[in-house]
Amino acid sequence: MSEAIRFDHPGAPDVLRLVRVDRPVPGLGEVLIEVAAAGVNNADLLERRGQYPVPPDAPPGLGLEVAGTVIAAGPGVTQWRAGDAVCALVAGGGYAEEVVAPAAQVMPVPRGLSMIEAAAIPEVACTVYSNLAMIAGLREGQSVLVHGAGGGIGSFAIQWATAIGARVVTTAGSALKTATALELGAVAAVNYRTDDFVAATLAATDGRGVDAILDIVGATYLRRNMECLALDGHLVVIGGSVGPVTFDLWELMSRRASVSATLLRGRPAAQKAEIVAGVTRDVLPLLESGAVRAVVDSVFPLAEAARAHELLESGGTVGKVVLETSRHRPR
Missing domain, CATH: 3.90.180.10 (Medium-chain alcohol dehydrogenases, catalytic domain)
Structure with missing residues (x-):
């Protein structure tokens, strides 16, 4: 026993x-x-x-x-x-x-x-690697938006992406969490309670947008995430709210972007x-x-x-x- x-x-x-x-x-x-x-x-x-x-x-x-x-x-x-x-x-x-x-x-x-x-x-490493490396193809020289910097997945994703030579923009809900994100390697950390993460992401990438997004928020962020994507960018949704959502398909097509939703x-x-x-x-x-x-x-x-x-x-x-x-x- x-x-x-x-x-x-x-x-x-x-x-x-x-x-x-x-x-x-x-x-x-x-x-x-x-x-x-x-x-x-x-x-x-x-x-x-x-x-x-x-x-x-x-x-x-x-x-x-x-x-x-x-x-x-x-x-x-x-x-x-x-x-x-x-x-x-x-x-x-x-x-x-x-x-x-x-x-x-x-x-x-x-x-x-x-x-x-x-x-x-195991769980965070496999989640981050499978979604950002295997699905989104994130690589050195690219940029990524990671939501939820204070969580296990977020804190790991920031470090892994930085370690492979990518630039990380991230969001969190407190000053402590954004400060920690910067210590872990993020180039910009946005408090989503007080600032607009879309504007901050575009500012951090000189208006280009990011090559990949790792999203734990789900349906409520879908349309705003689309605004953050660079040409040929990839949004990976791994959690958060679910249910019917609407967005302009042209927004996706004009960026040659793609969206994946996964569970491990x-x-x-x-x-x-x-x-x-x-x-x-x-x-x-x-x-x-x-x-x-x-x-x-x-x-x-x-x-x-x-x-x-x-x-x-x-x-x-x-x-x-x-x-x-x-x-x-x-x-």
């Missing part, structure tokens, strides 16, 4: 409970990980509220990313063995002392990172494996060199997952919130 966070019905953070569960067993192509730490994401908050459709094959429980030590490898796994320090992208169940992960979605803990820091990496959790296993391989190859070296760092706002014991959710929902965090299990042994 081991322990995990579960909830019986959707609701406020206090529905989360630490309970005893059966030890998971790795199947074909899977590994069993003793979890030292697990990242907390906005998708977890939505799932707890009953507002996030869970993939039918997802393991029970919240949690989409973990760091820890391999306990056992299932049939067909040759790249990982017991004792390996790893971090992993999982489809659920990460808020636990033990979790099963597909071997192709497991990465080594980057040299120099603690387990707490490593747990803050429900992607086919082959796509996730490709993303994780790309992150392992192209992003982990940036973490090991110090060009990109894990931004961790707060750490809570696993049993206090409700408090972690309350903090993330408050909107006052800068970077990731992480849960630490009783199995955590500092490296």
